[in-house]
Amino acid sequence: MTEDPFFHRHQYANNLAQQLLKPTALQLQVRSGVFLSGIRRIGKTTFLRQDLIPALESMQALVIYVDLWADRSKSPAMLVHEAVNSTLSELASPGAKVLERFKGLNVGAAGFSFGFQVDSVGKPGGATLSEVFTELVDKVSTNVVLILDEVQQALGTEDGNNLLFALKAARDGVNTRPGTPGYLLFLGMGSHKSLVADMATRRSQPFAGAVATEYEPLGTEFVRWKHEQLQPLKGIKLPSQEVMDQGFMAIGQRPEELQNALVLLQSRPEDPDMAFPIICTTLAASAAEVEIATVESMGALASAIFDRVAHGNESGESGLFSADAIQQYGAQIGISVDTTQVQNMMDRMITANLIHRRSHGVYAIADPFVRQAWQQRKAMQLPSR
Numbered sequence: 001m002t003e004d005p006f007f008h009r010h011q012y013a014n015n016l017a018q019q020l021l022k023p024t025a026l027q028l029q030v031r032s033g034v035f036l037s038g039i040r041r042i043g044k045t046t047f048l049r050q051d052l053i054p055a056l057e058s059m060q061a062l063v064i065y066v067d068l069w070a071d072r073s074k075s076p077a078m079l080v081h082e083a084v085n086s087t088l089s090e091l092a093s094p095g096a097k098v099l100e101r102f103k104g105l106n107v108g109a110a111g112f113s114f115g116f117q118v119d120s121v122g123k124p125g126g127a128t129l130s131e132v133f134t135e136l137v138d139k140v141s142t143n144v145v146l147i148l149d150e151v152q153q154a155l156g157t158e159d160g161n162n163l164l165f166a167l168k169a170a171r172d173g174v175n176t177r178p179g180t181p182g183y184l185l186f187l188g189m190g191s192h193k194s195l196v197a198d199m200a201t202r203r204s205q206p207f208a209g210a211v212a213t214e215y216e217p218l219g220t221e222f223v224r225w226k227h228e229q230l231q232p233l234k235g236i237k238l239p240s241q242e243v244m245d246q247g248f249m250a251i252g253q254r255p256e257e258l259q260n261a262l263v264l265l266q267s268r269p270e271d272p273d274m275a276f277p278i279i280c281t282t283l284a285a286s287a288a289e290v291e292i293a294t295v296e297s298m299g300a301l302a303s304a305i306f307d308r309v310a311h312g313n314e315s316g317e318s319g320l321f322s323a324d325a326i327q328q329y330g331a332q333i334g335i336s337v338d339t340t341q342v343q344n345m346m347d348r349m350i351t352a353n354l355i356h357r358r359s360h361g362v363y364a365i366a367d368p369f370v371r372q373a374w375q376q377r378k379a380m381q382l383p384s385r
Contacts, residue, residue, distance in 0.1 A: 006050045007225045007255075012216060013051035020185050021059050021143050031175050033186040033210030035151065037196035039367045041254045042217045044189055045149055053147070060101070061143045061185075062087070062136075068153035076154040077163040080146075081122030084132060088118045091139070102140055112139050129166045130173040133184050137174050141181040144174075151188030152195040161206075164199075168206035189215070193366050194356035201359075217253040220245050226258065237265050239276040247280035252369040257283055288373030295354055300333035301345050307332075309355055309363055310374045316362035320346065 023030050038044050045067070053063050066083040068076045090096045091112045099111055114135055120126030137144050146167070154160035167186060174184040186207070190196035193214075199205050200212035223245045230238055239247065244258075251257040261279045268275040295306045308325065309317045319325055321339050330336045346363070349355040356366045365371035 003229075006046065007218070007222050009047060009051050009218075010055070013047070013055040016052060017055040017059055017061075020145065020187065021056065021061055029209070029211050031171075031183055031185065033171070033188065033200065033207040035188045035190070035196050035200045035207070035210055035212045036215045037190050037193045037212070038215030038217060039193075039252065040191045041256055042215070042252070043255050044191070044215055046255075047215075048147060048149060048189060056145050057101075061145050062101075062140050063145045063147065065147045065149070067149040069150045075157070076148075076160045077122065080129075080148070080163060080167075084129070085118055085121050088114065088121070088132070088136070091136075092118060114139070128169075130170040133170040134173050134177075137180065137182045137184060143182045143185055145185045145187060147187045147189070149189050150191065151199065152190040152192040155195055155199070165206045186210075192353045192356075194350045194353070197357065218248075218255060219253070222255070223248050223258075230262070237268070237272045238262075239265070239272040243273045243276055247276050250277070250280040250369075251284045252287070252367065257287070284369055285373055288367075288370045291354060291367060291370040292374060292377070294352060295349070298345065298348060298352075301329060301337060301341065302349060304329040304332040305342065305345055306349065306354065306365070306374070307378065310365055310371045311378075314364075314368075316358040316364040318362045320361075320363060 019027050020030055020034065036044070048065065053065060056063050064083050064087050066080050068079055070079060074082075090098050092114065093111050096111060102112075116127035116131065116135070121129075121132055133144060133146075148154065154164055171184050171186055174180060174182075188196065188199065188207075197212045199207055200210040202208060224241060227238065227241045227244055230236055238244070247261060248258050251261065257280075261276065261283055264279050264283075265272055265276055268279070295302050305320065308320065308328065321342055326337060326339060326342060329342065346355065350357060353366050354370075355363050358364050365374070
C-alpha cells in the first residue's frame with residue numbers, strides 16, 4: 001500500500017463543509033458566499049483538492065472546482081464555463097462514474113438530460129449561468145458548490161466583473177426559490193487578502209454581504225506528521241520536532257519552504273538542532289527581502305507608509321491619512337506630501353498585495369513575516385550621525 005503523500009486536515013474540512021451545507025440559523029449568511037484568504041504558498045489549493053472537496057462530496061454535494069490560475073491565457077469566465085460544461089457533459093454521459101452518486105434519482109445509465117445545449121453555455125445565445133445552475137440543482141436534487149481558487153483573478157476586467165455578477169444572479173435565482181431541492185453555494189479562495197475581503201464587504205461588489213474569513217494555516221500537527229514521515233529514512237539529518245516546529249513558524253508556515261529547509265540541512269555539518277533554525281531564518285529573510293525590495297522600488301513615500309503600518313498595531317493600523325501621519329511622512333522623506341499622494345501610494349501597495357485593508361480605515365502588512373523582517377531590519381540600522 002502506497003503511503004499517502006498528503007497531510008490531511010479532515011476536521012477543518014468537515015467543519016467548513018458542515019457550515020456550508022448544513023448551516024445553523026446563525027450561519028445562514030454562508031449561502032451568500034464564503035471568501036477565504038491567506039498568504040501565498042501555505043497549502044490552500046492542496047487543502048481544497050485533498051480535503052474540502054472530498055468532505056463536501058461525502059455530504060452529497062456536487063462540486064465544481066475552477067482554478068483561475070490554471071491557464072493564464074484564458075479569461076476567468078472561459079475557465080468557469082469550461083468547468084461547468086465539463087460537469088454537465090459528464091452528468092449527461094452514459095455510464096459516467098459520477099452518475100453512481102445519483103442512483104436514487106432513477107437517472108439510469110443514459111445520464112441526465114438538460115433543457116439546453118450543454119456546449120452552448122457561455123456562448124452568445126446559449127443558456128445563462130442562472131438557467132444552468134437552476135436546472136442543475138433541480139436535476140441532481142442536492143447542493144451544488146462552485147469553488148473558485150485564486151478568486152481575485154476575476155477582478156479588474158469587464159469580463160471578470162460580468163462573470164461575478166452572473167454568478168450572483170445564479171446564486172439568487174437558485175437560493176431564493178421556495179422549496180428549492182438544493183442550494184448553489186459559492187466559495188472563493190485567494191492569496192490577495194484585501195481584494196478577496198473586498199469581494200465580500202464592498203457594496204459595489206456583487207457578493208457584498210458574503211462571509212469573509214482567513215484560511216487557517218498548517219500548524220504543529222503538520223510538523224509532527226512530517227517528522228514521523230521522515231524518521232524511518234536511514235542516514236537522514238533531522239532536527240527535533242520542537243526545533244522543526246519553531247523553524248516552520250519562522251518560514252511562515254509554508255510546507256514547500258519547510259521541505260527546502262530540510263533538504264539544505266542534509267549538507268550542513270553542524271548539529272541539526274543548531275543548523276536548522278539558521279537555515280529557516282535565512283530562507284525567511286530571503287523571501288521577505290523580495291517583498292521589501294518591491295516596497296523600496298516604489299520610492300521613499302511607499303517606504304514611509306509601509307514603515308508606519310509595520311510598526312503599528314499587529315491587528316491593523318488606522319490614522320494613515322491623519323494630519324499627523326501626513327506630516328510624519330513628509331518629515332521622513334524630506335518633502336511635503338498631501339492626502340491624495342498618500343492615497344494613490346496606498347492603492348498601489350494594496351494592488352501589489354503588500355498591504356491589505358482589514359476594515360474601513362484599518363490596514364495591515366499582507367504577510368506578517370515580511371512585517372517581522374522589516375521591523376528587524378529597521379532595528380539593526382544605526383541612527384545617522
